[in-house]
Amino acid sequence: VALSSLAERVLAGDPKAIARAISLVEDEAPDAGALLAELHPRTGRAWLVGLTGAPGVGKSTLADRLTAEIRSQGLTVGILAIDPTSPFTGVAILGDRITLGAHAGDAGVFVRSMATRGQLGGLARATGDAALVLDAAGRDVVIIETVGVGQGEVDIVRTADVSIVVLVPGTGDDVQAIKAGIMEIADIFVVNKADRDGADRTVQSVAAALALQTHDPRGWRPPIVQTVATTGGGVPELWAALTRFRESPAAGREERRRGRYAAALRDRLVQRLLRHVEESLPAGEIERSIERVAAREIDPLAAADELVKQVIRS
């Protein structure tokens, strides 16, 4: 049927089919589960590269240049740019942010902005699923770019196969980023806009912070790569660092992939369990519980216990 043919077209690498498939998983469409089930056996080959940092550090330009470098190696690329979304409208605000004009005519580059419908965890789930679609579609490298330094974004990036944290000199962003808890998720640091005053100081402060960290027992010390994304300077060095990491024992690729699958399973489990609860309980039962909690007749945990007991007994 139509769905199998969509899966087949995704597996054949058809960009329109990829776009349609990502829309389905992003919207949590009814068909999304069946589609992912069809694609799942054909995943596991793509290399997931997480790219994060504060707004304005030049992540998009860097992703663009890195893509050109990866393409020059003969590899195909998928880019997922995570847009924080309006929680009210569900519309991605940065939808037009990534233009990647340089790759516009290149079938080897697929770019997609990811939005979410506001549910906590929804963005991580949708991004993971979109990465699976690109993986199944045969993309060699999938770059996942996140704006911001929030917990959700950290969770997305730390499940990638390699995580790049981008800083810029001079604005105090270096210290902010280090403070903001993303220090320890970085496999590679990039100091972008390295032609600016203060780049050396930023490199030094990162190096100093790294020196305080416990060493990876597998011997990987996150390198600090200086780039000027606007000109492409340092980007070959960044790709070299990525390749070194990939070949290092520290990459722990199977472990990270297993973590991704474990998170996906847990996510689906929660989804199914909540659906079971909603379908098993009399209509309006959950709303009545919320009202009683809001009226402070019962606390949330006790209310949850009551609901679970009803479902388990039935």
Added chain:
Amino acid sequence: VALSSLAERVLAGDPKAIARAISLVEDEAPDAGALLAELHPRTGRAWLVGLTGAPGVGKSTLADRLTAEIRSQGLTVGILAIDPTSPFTGVAILGDRITLGAHAGDAGVFVRSMATRGQLGGLARATGDAALVLDAAGRDVVIIETVGVGQGEVDIVRTADVSIVVLVPGTGDDVQAIKAGIMEIADIFVVNKADRDGADRTVQSVAAALALQTHDPRGWRPPIVQTVATTGGGVPELWAALTRFRESPAAGREERRRGRYAAALRDRLVQRLLRHVEESLPAGEIERSIERVAAREIDPLAAADELVKQVIRS
């Protein structure tokens, strides 16, 4: 017993008991559920003020000054400063960030940095619970300060009774923040460091963005308040704007509170259901499922369905 006495001491406003209680809910200690059940009937009075913006915009200083203003009105304050946490060590990195020296000897001000153990959604849950503790302890105003503009942080702030988004002039942060999807969660905008060049331009760009938004049918247009947090300039105006919002029909306080309780109930429901699954299944069953998913023998959704069926049948 000890727990009841802890609850009693929290209800009496004892700062040491508050600190202990927040630690319990933050650690998801076994006693946390019973404690929250004891406190829950006595909550619902505090006013929750969310304060968010990019790193470096001066949120902490602003929270400090706003606290002084609120204290001068004879009201008590609790401050929860959300720290993005190292996902590996679980240690809050900004733990010593807020000093609030000015309020050190003031029993009417309670300050706490919140960390999380890295589980997606854990920070939102722990922050909500900590706010309940401060509410039960009789704090009139609870300020929840989040670093970053990620989805998790947005979720935290939008469940507050009022949300303040802080911007600064000149760095392009204004546009970034607007783009980053936090525009629509703001009930009040603050342009901090308003003595800097470009403050007027930032105010204008926010006003222009606001003009494009759909109007709140209840007639609230988010005001743009200019502050200089380092000197306290504009802070009385900020408090006046907060008070105006509180008295506006747009505040929808019961609706927001209901949203908080609904989220808390859902959170507990998931927690209980997952525990039920883990306890009902044979040892190692979930791990075996993960292995099969990782080996691509089965997709996550089908694996989740299998697990749910086993639990529901039993």
